[in-house]
Amino acid sequence: MTVYLDCNATTPVIKDVADLVYKMMVDEYGNAGSRTHNFGADAKKAVEKARGQVANVVDADKTEVIFTSGATESNNIAILGLEPFGLEHNKKHIITTKIEHKAVLEPIQHLEDKGFDVTYLNVGESGCIDIAELKSALRDETMLVSIMHVNNETGCIQPLADICDALNCHDAFLHIDAAQSFGKFNAELCNRRIDFISASGHKIHAPKGIGALVMRKRGFLKAPLTPIMFGGGQERKLRPGTLAAPLIAGFGLACEIACKHAEQWQQNALSLKASLVTELDKLGAQYNGENVSPFVLNFSIPEVNSEAAMVVLKGVVAVSNGSACTSKSYTRSHVLIAMGLDDKRIDSAIRMSWCHMTDELPLVQLINKFKQLM
Known part of the structure; x- marks a missing residue:
């Protein structure tokens, strides 16, 4: 074998998670957007429970969680969704690393092709960035710093606490691709200096095709993201489309189990x-x-x-x-x-x-x- x-x-799906997904697909199959009957109400209740379970992983508020198809989509929303803000406020500088997943590098390359300036931080044989290089790369016009928490190929863990400290006196948005760490290394992800966190359900024993973007508020201010897709008002108008309630419920349960x-x-x-x-x-x-x-x-x-x-x-x-x-x-x-x-x-x-x-x-x-x- x-x-x-x-x-x-x-990752393989946990049996309890698979059982919940199956139950919601076969028995409790309502559309969470349907308001006229119990099937829809029950689906919405399951979605909101999962939203809280996902938020608890990183000590966020449930209102700061939007569901996506996975970390790739979350990365795209977090990066491309800031373009209008950058143009309006003349903040067209982005900092990332040379070892990011393509789901970060390619959206950033797209913005670079449209006139944004990008600094790609080096890593040595350790696979980790130099915090001094990050600090020196920051400019007044830096809009976004996007860094993967745990590298998908090597498993190298970036020093999130030091990254957050380096940005404490700067207003650049901090995006963390946490596909490999969400539900596993949660303490550093709870740092309120992190503005955006991308996660995938299938990395923590939930089904494929579901994930989340955590968008922390700064005080009472929401992150200035604009949608990159259109066609409905779901997920705070940032991610249109019918919610995959069974997958969302499974993701939520997987998060709860992983934390425990x-x-x-x-x-x-x-x-x-x-x-x-x-x-x-x-x-x-x-x-x-x-x-x-x-x-x-x-x-x-x-x-x-x-x-x-x-x-x-x-x-x-x-x-x-x-x-x-x-x-x-x-x-x-x-x-x-x-x-x-x-x-x-x-x-x-x-x-x-x-x-x-x-x-x-x-x-x-x-x-x-x-x-x-x-």
């Missing part, structure tokens, strides 16, 4: 990771990145090509060598390139990621397969 080790791409078990899940992940590192050390593995999430390990074994390794590992483990969003054709990881790794190390890089549902790793089989390629 193949052991699934690609949880950074997507976060510490236990981290300890389980650390144990799995330690056992893997012990065995990989014997093969001379190099580990890509520092200050890494316990749920992922990105490593390179000298002279072992990752594409060849994934072929050999089929039937043993399901792994990847980069982001699922760019896996249709192999190109060297922009994240590992930005970290300054050489081509051989990048071509050898493999990402393994797990969750609390991962009972154990097939270490003997793994090591034997790697040895076949050495």
Whole structure:
């Protein structure tokens, strides 16, 4: 039986979550926008309960949560939705990093093509930004700082507390892509200096196709976002369309469960990771990145090509060598390139990621397969 080790791409759905989604699809299938009968009222009640469950993850108010199809859409709303504000107030400078997900880099590139100026922060081999570089990059006209909390390829955790401190005396909006950290590393995400948080349900054991954008108010002022889609007044007029009430309810329950078990899940992940590192050390593995999430390990074994390794590992483990969003054709990881790794190390890089549902790793089989390629 193949052991699934690609949880950074997507996680299995918790049974209680799947049961709730099924129940709402089959038995409680009302449209949350329908006001004339109990089916609609019950669906709306389920949505609002989930809104509160999502908000609780980061100590937000439920009115600060809008539901989206996932972190990609949330990122686009947070970034592109600020364009009119930037133009009106002549704040056309954006700061991001070279290791962001394409769902951040491409919307920012779109604004850059339209005349916005973008500073791309460097990372060294650690995979983490230099706070001094962030501070020096800030300008009076800086509108937005957008930084991923936990990198999807390496698991490197950016220093959110220091990032927030660096912006305390600046009015730039701070957007955090928390797809890999929402429900797992919540304490730093509770910082009120963070204006926007993007999350995906399928990274924390909810179904695919649901996510959220947390938009914190500054005092009593709402974030000056404008919609990037049109066709209805749902979700505070920022995200039109019929709400996917079953998926939303499942996402909410997954958030509640994740918060309740976060510490236990981290300890389980650390144990799995330690056992893997012990065995990989014997093969001379190099580990890509520092200050890494316990749920992922990105490593390179000298002279072992990752594409060849994934072929050999089929039937043993399901792994990847980069982001699922760019896996249709192999190109060297922009994240590992930005970290300054050489081509051989990048071509050898493999990402393994797990969750609390991962009972154990097939270490003997793994090591034997790697040895076949050495």
